[in-house]
Amino acid sequence: DAGVIQSPRHEVTEMGQEVTLRCKPISGHDYLFWYRQTMMRGLELLIYFNNNVPIDDSGMPEDRFSAKMPNASFSTLKIQPSEPRDSAVYFCASSLNIGRTDTQYFGPGTRLTVL
Amino acid sequence: AQSVTQLGSHVSVSEGALVLLRCNYSSSVPPYLFWYVQYPNQGLQLLLKYTSAATLVKGINGFEAEFKKSETSFHLTKPSAHMSDAAEYFCAVSDNASWGKLQFGAGTQVVVTP
Numbered sequence: 697d698a699g700v701i702q703s704p705r706h707e708v709t710e711m712g713q714e715v716t717l718r719c720k721p722i723s724g725h726d727y728l729f730w731y732r733q734t735m736m737r738g739l740e741l742l743i744y745f746n747n748n749v750p751i752d753d754s755g756m757p758e759d760r761f762s763a764k765m766p767n768a769s770f771s772t773l774k775i776q777p778s779e780p781r782d783s784a785v786y787f788c789a790s791s792l793n794i795g796r797t798d799t800q801y802f803g804p805g806t807r808l809t810v811l
Numbered sequence: 812a813q814s815v816t817q818l819g820s821h822v823s824v825s826e827g828a829l830v831l832l833r834c835n836y837s838s839s840v841p842p843y844l845f846w847y848v849q850y851p852n853q854g855l856q857l858l859l860k861y862t863s864a865a866t867l868v869k870g871i872n873g874f875e876a877e878f879k880k881s882e883t884s885f886h887l888t889k890p891s892a893h894m895s896d897a898a899e900y901f902c903a904v905s906d907n908a909s910w911g912k913l914q915f916g917a918g919t920q921v922v923v924t925p
Contacts, residue, residue, distance in 0.1 A: 700854070738915060738916075738917045738918065739855075739901065739915040739918075741912060741913065744912070752912070787854055787855070789854075789855075797843050797860055797862040799857045799860070800855075800857075800913065801857075802847075802854030802855040802856070803854050804852070804853055804854050805852075805853075805854055
C-alpha cells in the first residue's frame with residue numbers, strides 16, 4: 697500500500713488567500729484524522745471522520761477552518777482566509793478502526809507558510 | 812482528561828550508548844500508551860504501543876518500553892543507540908473515555924553523536 701498521501705507537500709501563500717490541503721487515506725481505513733504541528737503547541741488533533749462523517753471537530757481552531765470528506769478515499773482541509781499564525785505542518789492520518797489501540801498511520805505532512 | 816509529559820525536549824546520546832526517553836501519563840481510567848517516531852520531514856511512525864497486555868512492550872528498531880502503573884510512566888529505551896535513531900520521539904495516550912483520540916506529548920529530540 698502507498699500509505700497516506702498528502703498534497704501539496706509545501707504551500708506558501710499570502711495572508712487572506714484560501715488554502716486547500718488534500719489527503720488520501722489508506723484504502724479500507726474507516727477513520728481519518730487531521731492534525732496540526734507547531735513549535736508552540738505541538739501536535740493537535742483538529743478533526744476526525746468515521747466513514748466520511750465528521751465525528752469530532754472540537755479541535756478546529758476557528759470558523760476559518762473547514763474539513764470535508766466527500767468519499768472514503770479523499771479529504772480536504774480548507775483555510776479561508778489564511779493568516780500567518782496558521783503556518784504549521786498539517787498531518788493527515790488514518791486508521792482501520794478507532795479502537796482504543798488501533799494504530800494511526802500518518803502521511804508525510806503539508807508544510808504551510810502564510811506570509 | 813488524559814495527558815502525557817515528556818521529560819527533556821532534547822537528549823544527546825553517544826553512538827552505542829543507552830537511549831532513555833521519559834514519559835509520564837495522567838489518566839483517570841486505564842490508559843493505552845504509544846510511542847511514535849518522526850524522522851526529519853516525515854510523518855509519525857508507530858514504534859510500539861501498550862494495550863494492557865504485557866507491561867514490557869517491544870517495538871521496532873530495537874526499542875522497548877515498560878508500563879509502570881505505580882509510577883504512571885511509560886519510558887522508552889534502547890540498549891545501544893545508532894546514528895539512524897536521530898529523530899523526534901512522541902509519547903501519546905488514549906483511553907476509553909476519550910474514544911480513542913490520541914493526546915501527544917511535546918516530543919523529545921534525540922541527537923546521536925559519533
